[in-house]
Amino acid sequence: MSMLHLVNKSPYENGNLNTASSIMNDGDVLLLIEDAVYGAVKAGKASAMLDGCKVSVLGPDLAARGISEDKLADGVDVIDYAGFVDLVEANDKVQSWL
Amino acid sequence: MSTTKKFLYINRKAPYGTIYAWEALEVVLIGAAFEQDVSVAFMDDGVFQLVKGQDTSGIGMKNFSPTYAALGDFEITKIYVEKESLEERGLTLDDLQHLVWEDEDEDWAEKDSIRLVSRAELGDVLAEQDVLFNF
Numbered sequence: 227m228s229m230l231h232l233v234n235k236s237p238y239e240n241g242n243l244n245t246a247s248s249i250m251n252d253g254d255v256l257l258l259i260e261d262a263v264y265g266a267v268k269a270g271k272a273s274a275m276l277d278g279c280k281v282s283v284l285g286p287d288l289a290a291r292g293i294s295e296d297k298l299a300d301g302v303d304v305i306d307y308a309g310f311v312d313l314v315e316a317n318d319k320v321q322s323w324l
Numbered sequence: 325m326s327t328t329k330k331f332l333y334i335n336r337k338a339p340y341g342t343i344y345a346w347e348a349l350e351v352v353l354i355g356a357a358f359e360q361d362v363s364v365a366f367m368d369d370g371v372f373q374l375v376k377g378q379d380t381s382g383i384g385m386k387n388f389s390p391t392y393a394a395l396g397d398f399e400i401t402k403i404y405v406e407k408e409s410l411e412e413r414g415l416t417l418d419d420l421q422h423l424v425w426e427d428e429d430e431d432w433a434e435k436d437s438i439r440l441v442s443r444a445e446l447g448d449v450l451a452e453q454d455v456l457f458n459f
Contacts, residue, residue: 236338236369238413261341264372269414286382290340292375292389297414 228253230317234324237265237272242323247275257305257313258283263291268299276302284310329454330361335370337459339389340380345373346388348459353391355457356398363453364395365446367406370459371413374405374420374438389421396425396437403437406446 231250237243243265246256256279258266265272266283282303288295295304305313314320333352337344355362366374373389380387395403403423410416423437441449450456 235341236372238369239338261338261369264338264369264413267414271412271414273414287340290378290380290383290385290387291338291372292377292379292419294377 227319228255228317230254230313230320231256232320232322233258233262233265234260234322236261237275238270243272244275246321246323247279250279254280255313255317256281257310259287259310260284261291263287263293266298266302267293268297273299282309282313328359328361330452331355331363331455331457332450332453333362333364333457333459334450335364335366335373335459336368338369338372339378340383340385344459345370346386348457349388349391351457351459352395352400353398356395356400362398362400363402363404363449364400365404365406365449367409367443367446369409369413371405371409371415371420374423375415376419376421392421392423396423399425401425401435401437402439404439404441404446404449406443407440408443410440 231246233243233246235242263283282305285304285306335348339345378387378389424434425437426432427435
């Protein structure tokens, strides 16, 4: 049973990304959207939370915030809205960490 | 008769996740129209507001980031960016827009608006203000 974990807030503003990334099981996927995409920036302190997690980020939210893909942590997958739908479909459950 | 006060607008939120950043920008411009001594500070996630290269075409929201470049024209020449906030987020001044103003007293020489300050220095800036606005 795999779960898609959704986070939409900046890891520098609250603890949602920390909670999500530390509770994830093997086979789960973490998708960062809206302000959570800041957590995927390699040079930022928060990216350490992503170690060992399978992580995707929503490309349009990255672009809106001026983050180019070469700034991302290693292994982070950039997806579009169709890819978002694919992830929802591919996992058994979706957990939104609001 | 008029009294000029020192206004500081403190921006601590990322630009698109909430409406705070955009609202702050509107209030800053209104304040400038009343000829007050306006400064703007960016700290915590607020530093993300000034990141260059924002392209919101994919998220259906207005890209208001070009407006920051107009602050100089409204005689807003003191833009404080907190160093610790940048560093924690893996950013440097090179990642931010280059904001300038033109100095009327020096033949319209172009000068940098952004002042990189430590948290302690920003504390001093806060202390010298008459009015603080938080966004």
